[in-house]
Amino acid sequence: MRRPTLEAVATRAGVSKSTVSRVVNGEPTVASDIRDLVMRAVNELGYVPNPAARSLVTRRTDSIAVIVSDPPTGLVSDDPMFSTVVRAASREFEAAGKQVVLMLAGSDDARLRARQFVAARHVDAVMLVSMHGADPLPAALATTGVPLVSHGRPAFWEGAPWVDNDNVGGAAQAVRHLLERGRRRIATISGPLDMSAAQDRLSAYREVLSETGRRSIVAIGDFTRISGAEAMAQLLEDDPALDAVFAANDLMAIGAMRALRRAGRRVPDDVAVVGFDDIEAALYTDPPLTTVRSPMGEQAAASARLLLGLLRGEDAAPVILPTQLVIRESS
Amino acid sequence: MRRPTLEAVATRAGVSKSTVSRVVNGEPTVASDIRDLVMRAVNELGYVPNPAARSLVTRRTDSIAVIVSDPPTGLVSDDPMFSTVVRAASREFEAAGKQVVLMLAGSDDARLRARQFVAARHVDAVMLVSMHGADPLPAALATTGVPLVSHGRPAFWEGAPWVDNDNVGGAAQAVRHLLERGRRRIATISGPLDMSAAQDRLSAYREVLSETGRRSIVAIGDFTRISGAEAMAQLLEDDPALDAVFAANDLMAIGAMRALRRAGRRVPDDVAVVGFDDIEAALYTDPPLTTVRSPMGEQAAASARLLLGLLRGEDAAPVILPTQLVIRESS
DNA sequence: CGGTTTTGCGGGAGCGCTCCCTGAAGTGTG
DNA sequence: CACACTTCAGGGAGCGCTCCCGCAAAACCG
Known part of the structure; x- marks a missing residue:
């Protein structure tokens, strides 16, 4: 009924919890025959690690909040920016093994929730998208100490690296x-x-x-x-x-x-x-x-990479991407 | 340095962990003077519950995966559907206090990751968006036993309630x-x-x-x-x-x-x-x-509500929303 | 006013995992 | 062959929270 735990796998494989943990996390200090033994038990039981238990002790969540300022009116709905940016960033984060938690910061209430959410360390880092100058959220998030990056230079606020186009x-x-x-x-x-x-x-x-x-x-x-x-x-x-x-x-x-x-x-x-x-x-x-x-997808991907760099302890400076005039028939 | 815990709040307020837990979770069986005492300690310490610890014991995560089939080519980027649907669903989920984890199921690799992710119970439920008929993901997800709903009737597969338009x-x-x-x-x-x-x-x-x-x-x-x-x-x-x-x-x-x-x-x-x-x-x-x-935003919101209903133990039948011809000048 | 129920709080086990520490083998050296 | 050193597995504490259980005090009842 209940999902198998590390301990169940350990029992089945006839080894200790520690060993199973090592195998599951890909540590190299396990003899290959024991590794195979454990992997077999993992597959037989269909074991999948419990992320809550893991992040309770590691203090990592491997997930990243993408916070998009969302107008309260549902009018501006089919915004190509949203689709391009969110998709590009997601792809980048997923490739790095990070989950994307999408938050819309439309109302004050939503902003408060976002603040709480980040403060609770539900995510390891935050990417802000299309923040308005008057928005108090970036500064509020900065106080939580969570790594932060902004897609687009925030107006009136200089607290995090950003990526923008020229x-x-x-x-x-x-x-x-x-x-x-x-x-x-x-x-x-x-x-x-x-x-x-x-x-x-x-x-x-x-x-x-x-x-x-x-x-x-x-x-x-x-x-x-x-x-x-x-x-x-x-x-x-x-x-x-x-x-x-x-x-x-x-x-x-x-x-x-x-x-x-x-x-x-x-x-x-x-x-x-x-x-x-x-x-x-x-x-x-x-x-x-x-x-x-303006390379919006590139910009989003660059923002994501910048954030992933921060997470690895690298430091980050703002980036400006070049733009290019495309002459068609309207001019 | 480290974030305050329940215990720290309890000590500060001079009550037990249990009482603090009750207050934080809004249980009514706490005397109001004690409640105030606890709330003051919470605010003074800036206490925010640790979601990992909480979900380890409750077996809930209060988050929901929105899985969007994403073409591997980045070409179809400014898709109005994506923006409208994701925004509408997000708003609905956020209003219900659920977090949205966005996953793009573009490649086989991404699909595998999505499957694992859901199997690990990182989310309480899944909303599928614009699944293609050949996609094995819906069936794979169904085996995890997680509540599932599809935005748009899936082709060739009848395993979950869905919302579609006519x-x-x-x-x-x-x-x-x-x-x-x-x-x-x-x-x-x-x-x-x-x-x-x-x-x-x-x-x-x-x-x-x-x-x-x-x-x-x-x-x-x-x-x-x-x-x-x-x-x-x-x-x-x-x-x-x-x-x-x-x-x-x-x-x-x-x-x-x-x-x-x-x-x-x-x-x-x-x-x-x-x-x-x-x-x-x-x-x-x-x-x-x-x-x-076709009311895409409505459809997404309805899908979200259907899923929230499933989560509350209600049962759900497919929904078909009406469409309406809008005559302009191209015909 | 004694007994029973209700109310409100505290104690503590346990969720599933990681990671430090310990110890038992295996390896190398003079 | 004795010794130090390395390699690799196991034991177990502890992450922060919830929730069951128990108990004391208050409330109720005849």
Whole structure:
């Protein structure tokens, strides 16, 4: 009825618990005939170690929390970032023999639970994903002493290594590209300003425009399609003569293109559009979207590896991955 | 240095371990003044229960594995299904105080690890997501005796309750809609036939067409955009005169629309397109996509609730959620 | 007011594992 | 051949918690 224990295996194999433990944990100091004896007993009984008992004594759990800031509204549901990042990180962790515990830090309640969870050492380490600047969770987690890494540089907080892509360089490249195409009234749709990616992309946009003596035309979105459409409508109202728009991510660029279509503007003839991220959907818009490729999967994998390094006692410095302009037909 | 234990709290509060345990677990049989005393000690010491010790004796882990079949190729990365389903299920589980352990069952190795993981009772229950028919994992998991539920009816296997949407009804509705619009040569792009959703949608398509004496024109995709585009190209080659296509999901419909555009066909003038799922992107295609809304988030939440019910000892029957045709401008 | 039940707390065994320590063989050396 | 040294297996404490049992005091009853 009850699952076999170490002791049962030991009895069956005619050896001690210690020996079975050694075999199960792959220690080399066991004679090979005894090892075989034990392995046979393990297979016959279908023995699987009890992880709770193990981690009670080792103080390791071999699992890692991936904490994703989740909007309380269920609206922004089919977020390509989530899928790409979580999958890439999971693969990396699983390859290292770590379990992934996924936590959504949407509400204050969820954040509290996450804090407690980590404090209870239910996990050995934490990877934070897309944290907003105002979020108190990173700092709270840092006090638990658990190794921490952030996917994306956290805004307003410098307590853990992070991996980000070159938001400033990528955005600058995008805007310069529009200038080279002869566009003169270039607007931008920014992401939420409590996120560092949005801050960086916006300030790079401003920088490049002010270098060339042009003025900024800015609307703020929240990285969702719908917000991109709304921001675009606002921009057209503010400056009907604009001839280009740089959206801080592809989702908003897609929304912007719909808004432009509805307003009777042709892309790229009347208004050029450039996005950021190069999600798969950017290939399927009409026209296909010019965008800045940010290696989100790579970034997530790098974050995961950084964290695994920390766990091995290595120390870790922030990493910035390069981006690349992908020119398609929307500009 | 070391984290405070139950015993430390007990000493501090001047009570026994048992009493502290009772307070921490919210048992009502403790006098309120003693409860306050204990709570104060808990807060002063920053005590957090050790989950490993707890689950060693209770034989519960309060965590649930969500196992998602993951293609080994990292190509199909920004899958809206993944994001929606994982988020919705997570929210449901977290609300019930359960932790979510995410596992990707992409490779045989990963499947083996998942099996071992569940056999070790690292989790109390398992939710399977988008399992393919050929996958041996569900049956393997069933032998562990862990409560199991499947998001989507598994093909070729009847071992656990599941929640699905009305694939047959939805697909039939879509095809009838195309007929009502006067379309006469209606093709379909099916999903991979080892998944029940693909099977059901295809057979409903065939059913409706044969009822009206028309022939089927079928191409097979794998639920990705690119496969939709390829399948569409194939269909145009097979039957250049087709005037409508029903894609078994929106992602493939989006790919199909691109292929149609490239082939110089107008949507819906030359070819009407209907998708399935109603992902958010369906609103942003040009023209906006007619599709069958399947409540993926609801379905995931329902699966989660079903599993939580099993865990409480309730028994569970399969659930089928209704779908609804959403008519936009692509048909 | 004596006896019985109820209430509330403490004692302590035991969950299944790891890892330190001990000791018995086996190996090498002068 | 005596001795030190290495190799490899067993014994057993202890990780932090829950939960059963027991007991004292309070509450209830006729």
